[in-house]
Amino acid sequence: MSANLNQTNIEIDDPNFQQAFSQLQGNILKGHGRDHSRHVFFSFVGDSTANRQWLAQISNQVTSTLEQQNQQQRFKEKNEIHLFTNLMLSCHGYKQLGIEQEKWPSDKAFQAGMKDLTTPFDTLPRGDHNPTANPLNDDLEQWENGFLRQIDGMVLLALGGIDSAQAEQQLEQEVQKLQASMAGVAEVVFVQKGHVMRNDKQQVIEHFGFVDGVSNPKFLFSELNEEFKNGGYSRNDPSAPLNTVMVPDPGGNADSFGTYVVYRKLQQNIKGFWDRLDILANTLSENSPTNVDAEYAGALCVGRFKDGTPISEQGNDGWSNLFNNFNYDDDADGLKCPFHSHARKTNPRGDTVRQFNSPPTIERSRRIVRRGISFGSTDLAPNKEWTDAGLLFISLQADIVDQFIFMQNTWCNNEGFVRQGTGMDPLVGQAKKGQPPAAQKWPTSWGSPNAEQVDFSFSGFVKTLGGEYFFMPSLQFLRSLSA
Numbered sequence: 269m270s271a272n273l274n275q276t277n278i279e280i281d282d283p284n285f286q287q288a289f290s291q292l293q294g295n296i297l298k299g300h301g302r303d304h305s306r307h308v309f310f311s312f313v314g315d316s317t318a319n320r321q322w323l324a325q326i327s328n329q330v331t332s333t334l335e336q337q338n339q340q341q342r343f344k345e346k347n348e349i350h351l352f353t354n355l356m357l358s359c360h361g362y363k364q365l366g367i368e369q370e371k372w373p374s375d376k377a378f379q380a381g382m383k384d385l386t387t388p389f390d391t392l393p394r395g396d397h398n399p400t401a402n403p404l405n406d407d408l409e410q411w412e413n414g415f416l417r418q419i420d421g422m423v424l425l426a427l428g429g430i431d432s433a434q435a436e437q438q439l440e441q442e443v444q445k446l447q448a449s450m451a452g453v454a455e456v457v458f459v460q461k462g463h464v465m466r467n468d469k470q471q472v473i474e475h476f477g478f479v480d481g482v483s484n485p486k487f488l489f490s491e492l493n494e495e496f497k498n499g500g501y502s503r504n505d506p507s508a509p510l511n512t513v514m515v516p517d518p519g520g521n522a523d524s525f526g527t528y529v530v531y532r533k534l535q536q537n538i539k540g541f542w543d544r545l546d547i548l549a550n551t552l553s554e555n556s557p558t559n560v561d562a563e564y565a566g567a568l569c570v571g572r573f574k575d576g577t578p579i580s581e582q583g584n585d586g587w588s589n590l591f592n593n594f595n596y597d598d599d600a601d602g603l604k605c606p607f608h609s610h611a612r613k614t615n616p617r618g619d620t621v622r623q624f625n626s627p628p629t630i631e632r633s634r635r636i637v638r639r640g641i642s643f644g645s646t647d648l649a650p651n652k653e654w655t656d657a658g659l660l661f662i663s664l665q666a667d668i669v670d671q672f673i674f675m676q677n678t679w680c681n682n683e684g685f686v687r688q689g690t691g692m693d694p695l696v697g698q699a700k701k702g703q704p705p706a707a708q709k710w711p712t713s714w715g716s717p718n719a720e721q722v723d724f725s726f727s728g729f730v731k732t733l734g735g736e737y738f739f740m741p742s743l744q745f746l747r748s749l750s751a
């Protein structure tokens with residue numbers, strides 16, 4: 269029986285999905301979990317036959333969903349270490365392989381590529397169409413040279429479970445092996461290193477110091493069960509149908525699926541961010557009966573405290589630690605968690621239902637699967653601005669325009685979302701070049717309807733250094749290229 273993508277809460281060993289999962293790449297339904305990675309961006313230089321044969325050959329190294337599960341089991345039982353590999357192609361990559369156009373993945377953004385700032389995209393909510401070009405407000409002048417070159421594909425290599433130095437050394441060797449296999453067919457455009465950073469509780473953090481990767485759509489029953497440990501799912505259901513992230517692979521057979529990948533290298537200005545938070549905290553304290561500090565101001569920006577606690581969940585007896593089982597039903601006016609905060613902009617948890625009478629299924633269909641990893645220095649308190657530090661943002665989705673682009677454009681960058689005067693996402697909102705964003709409104713007292721709201725402009729501490737849209741095809745498609 270072939271896979272039904274409307275389903276959720278399935279298991280990897282579900283008999284109906286064995287064919288599909290033997291061909292679906294890993295890291296889609298569940299993160300690969302390794303702490304060290306290399307992203308090897310390449311462009312083809314050979315003829316299309318040679319290009320195809322090389323891809324078919326390295327597809328043997330690509331980790332399927334089933335194999336990822338087996339590797340995880342063997343790691344648990346015998347501490348066996350396995351290299352994890354994903355392979356993805358840009359639309360230009362499909363062209364270089366000589367694939368007929370009707371077999372290209374059809375997403376409009378994928379076909380245009382991220383460097384294209386002229387193709388218009390429909391980024392307004394359904395039924396209100398007004399296509400806009402450059403919906404992300406990207407500025408190619410800020411991009412690193414590597415991303416400005418032609419990128420045909422990327423191989424993601426990841427290792428974990430061993431000593432960091434050993435993992436790094438082994439990954440270097442794997443990159444060299446990959447590069448050697450490409451001779452005469454493709455050249456490495458550049459290699460991006462990534463590494464997970466952790467706090468003292470071993471939770472994953474990003475460079476501003478906040479716990480990251482907490483809230484993600486869940487496809488597997490076992491993962492949903494894990495949420496139970498963090499307070500259950502009575503107030504937020506993280507489960508999502510497979511078609512949030514899986515699409516039929518146009519180059520494969522009935523059981524071949526793939527996903528669209530958004531890759532963005534986002535540099536973080538750690539010193540600038542915390543200096544500005546100090547000023548925000550002082551401004552709020554001057555207008556508030558209580559003193560607030562930069563950590564609290566940071567939670568207003570992110571929507572969560574550094575330890576992951578949602579800011580909307582403050583009780584009389586201190587901060588709760590519910591992690592993901594929350595919504596904004598008790599905070600309909602954004603007095604606890606500001607509407608503009610990053611976590612609320614990117615997952616409004618019912619705000620669009622309250623504000624626009626929009627069906628909850630539409631809001632939920634915008635969700636993306638985040639599989640990013642940090643890059644650069646591990647110094648979280650540098651004394652210089654714009655150090656080599658940031659996030660290699662990777663999101664997976666079934667539709668780049670309706671999910672990632674919609675989220676960044678219509679929610680994060682939109683000063684009128686979810687209400688007029690909300691302001692942009694202070695963390696990742698990207699303003700149009702030469703148009704300074706308006707100030708956001710910040711509550712001076714937590715949850716108090718009579719408290720003053722202070723205008724304060726907070727933005728510009730994350731810069732896009734480049735990126736690309738990819739498709740991560742089925743193994744069946746990759747293997748068929750040898751024919």
Ligand code: HEM
Pocket residue numbers: 474475476478479480481482483484534535536570572610611612614615636658659661672675676680695696730
């Ligand atoms: C350097 C850039 C970024 C940083 C530092 C960052 C940081 C964070 C943090 C700390 C959280 C809260 C913890 C969690 O739920 O995982 C979060 C959540 C999230 N972020 Fe980001 N993020 C960045 C970029 C982005 C971008 C570009 C998007 C998409 C446009 C995005 C989408 C999301 C989503 C969907 C959530 C989960 C919200 C929820 O379900 O509650 N992030 N991010």
